[in-house]
Amino acid sequence: MSAPSAAATDPAVGRAPILQARGISKRFAGITALNQVDMDVAPGEVVGLIGPNGAGKTTFFNCLLGMLRPEEGVVTFDGRDVTGLPVYKRARLGIGRTFQRLELFSGMTVREHFLVTERARRGTGRLWKDLLNLSKPTADEQALAEQMVELTGLQREADKTVESLSLGRGRLVELGRALMTQPKLLLLDEPSSGLDVRETAGLADKLAAVQAEREFAVLLVEHDVEMVSSLVTRLYVLDFGELIASGATAAVLGDEEVRRAYLGDM
Amino acid sequence: MAAAPPLLELRDVEASYGPFRSLFGVSFSIAENGVTALLGGNGSGKTTVVRICSGLLHPIGGQIFFHGEEVTQERAFRLARLGVVHAPEGRSVFSTLTVEENLALTFRQCFGRLGSRHALGKAYEMFPRLGDRRRQQAGTLSGGEQRMLSLARVLVREPDLLITDELSLGLAPLIIDEVYATLATLHAAGTALLVVEQHVHQALTLADHVVVMGKGKVQLSGRTEELGDISERILPAIHGERPSGNGSRPA
Numbered sequence: 001m002s003a004p005s006a007a008a009t010d011p012a013v014g015r016a017p018i019l020q021a022r023g024i025s026k027r028f029a030g031i032t033a034l035n036q037v038d039m040d041v042a043p044g045e046v047v048g049l050i051g052p053n054g055a056g057k058t059t060f061f062n063c064l065l066g067m068l069r070p071e072e073g074v075v076t077f078d079g080r081d082v083t084g085l086p087v088y089k090r091a092r093l094g095i096g097r098t099f100q101r102l103e104l105f106s107g108m109t110v111r112e113h114f115l116v117t118e119r120a121r122r123g124t125g126r127l128w129k130d131l132l133n134l135s136k137p138t139a140d141e142q143a144l145a146e147q148m149v150e151l152t153g154l155q156r157e158a159d160k161t162v163e164s165l166s167l168g169r170g171r172l173v174e175l176g177r178a179l180m181t182q183p184k185l186l187l188l189d190e191p192s193s194g195l196d197v198r199e200t201a202g203l204a205d206k207l208a209a210v211q212a213e214r215e216f217a218v219l220l221v222e223h224d225v226e227m228v229s230s231l232v233t234r235l236y237v238l239d240f241g242e243l244i245a246s247g248a249t250a251a252v253l254g255d256e257e258v259r260r261a262y263l264g265d266m
Numbered sequence: 267m268a269a270a271p272p273l274l275e276l277r278d279v280e281a282s283y284g285p286f287r288s289l290f291g292v293s294f295s296i297a298e299n300g301v302t303a304l305l306g307g308n309g310s311g312k313t314t315v316v317r318i319c320s321g322l323l324h325p326i327g328g329q330i331f332f333h334g335e336e337v338t339q340e341r342a343f344r345l346a347r348l349g350v351v352h353a354p355e356g357r358s359v360f361s362t363l364t365v366e367e368n369l370a371l372t373f374r375q376c377f378g379r380l381g382s383r384h385a386l387g388k389a390y391e392m393f394p395r396l397g398d399r400r401r402q403q404a405g406t407l408s409g410g411e412q413r414m415l416s417l418a419r420v421l422v423r424e425p426d427l428l429i430t431d432e433l434s435l436g437l438a439p440l441i442i443d444e445v446y447a448t449l450a451t452l453h454a455a456g457t458a459l460l461v462v463e464q465h466v467h468q469a470l471t472l473a474d475h476v477v478v479m480g481k482g483k484v485q486l487s488g489r490t491e492e493l494g495d496i497s498e499r500i501l502p503a504i505h506g507e508r509p510s511g512n513g514s515r516p517a
Binding site for chain 2: 029055261
């Protein structure tokens with residue numbers, strides 16, 4: 001276990017980080033949600049962010065994504081200062097995300113979710129044609145969507161609307177949609193929330209397999225400690241907006257302060 | 267002398283959402299001061315059962331009894347007055363009110379002005395984080411804090427029957443332990459519990475009875491100690507597999 005600032009000396013971050021956050025502070029109406037938070041994620045690394053409810057995890061996510069503007073601090077992605085960039089520009093640079101509560105497009109099928117994301121990623125300016133239903137997906141777009149259907153194991157549900165899917169399958173659609181953006185960094189916000197033990201294990205296996213194949217970096221916020229332990233190599237711990245620990249997963253989970261603030265007598 | 271009726275009893279309950287049948291002949295009962303864990307995968311019918319139990323959904327067939335009286339078509343507010351309290355899944359808070367206003371709204375109605383102050387103290391003791399945030403608008407709380415707020419509104423009361431749906435959803439491990447400790451305290455004070463939970467081990471620490479749902483039917487039910495090791499019958503039933511051994515009691 002190392003002190004919060006020791007992350008930069010971790011061998012995993014010996015390479016130039018794909019994500020670097022420095023001194024991130026965010027306040028809401030006088031309440032300090034984040035106070036001088038630093039984080040590094042190396043390319044292809046799977047890192048966890050844990051902490052009690054209200055610790056600032058989702059706020060930190062939103063600062064990385066550009067959904068919130070921090071009062072202080074700098075976010076660097078792939079060597080570029082993105083602190084002032086809007087969400088869509090960060091997404092185009094390669095930051096993908098999933099949500100704590102499912103945020104899918106109702107009325108659309110699984111396959112359509114992937115096709116729409118591919119069109120948005122290409123940004124080839126066919127919005128008006130799409131709105132008027134005048135343009136059909138190209139063979140190339142269809143092939144990529146089909147690949148994602150297979151990768152996520154959603155073949156049986158590919159042409160069903162997302163409302164008819166269970167929560168577990170819906171989470172896979174979110175994961176697939178995020179992967180269609182070909183992210184260099186994927187932010188996952190409590191992906192196991194609402195899933196049973198078997199669905200959680202299935203999601204973790206799928207994520208591990210896809211990550212190993214595509215080698216994108218992951219920042220995972222999750223309360224399921226078993227899932228966290230099985231996926232991440234390093235952990236950061238937030239409490240009351242402050243980074244209280246960071247380091248190798250096992251060492252952080254065994255840390256006395258982390259147990260007191262977050263884990264209890266697990 | 268005739269045995270006392272169960273606190274809550276469901277007999278052959280059928281339910282549907284429009285044309286979609288969701289429950290098929292569900293029967294089980296909860297004893298006075300009993301704790302029943304209602305388990306099953308996503309989509310198995312657990313939430314429909316608890317909505318039926320608290321009157322939020324009315325069955326299309328079968329009967330429901332509370333304290334031996336038929337309440338099959340009773341409305342939710344009447345069941346609440348009779349002593350059934352339901353902590354639903356998700357975050358049911360008034361987002362533009364502060365934390366304290368959310369709590370006071372419930373507590374004043376249940377305990378009056380004087381009792382409300384005491385109840386607020388208990389809520390903040392149960393969830394200190396809410397005390398820190400008492401002047402903050404509920405809509406600006408984190409997801410987990412909103413969950414705590416919705417739970418505090420029901421856990422402070424001591425009803426005859428408390429129904430909890432996915433209590434641990436979105437909560438940190440330490441808070442889950444604290445919430446379950448509160449449930450144990452409520453149970454010790456005489457409240458019966460119907461606990462719906464994905465974290466099976468957590469639910470079984472409290473439960474004396476287990477009901478496993480699958481495809482809208484009761485797949486397995488019985489006393490916790492009679493069902494043996496969790497991996498023997500309970501987990502296979504949750505996962506829709508054939509339980510090993512015998513002694514399970516399918517409905």
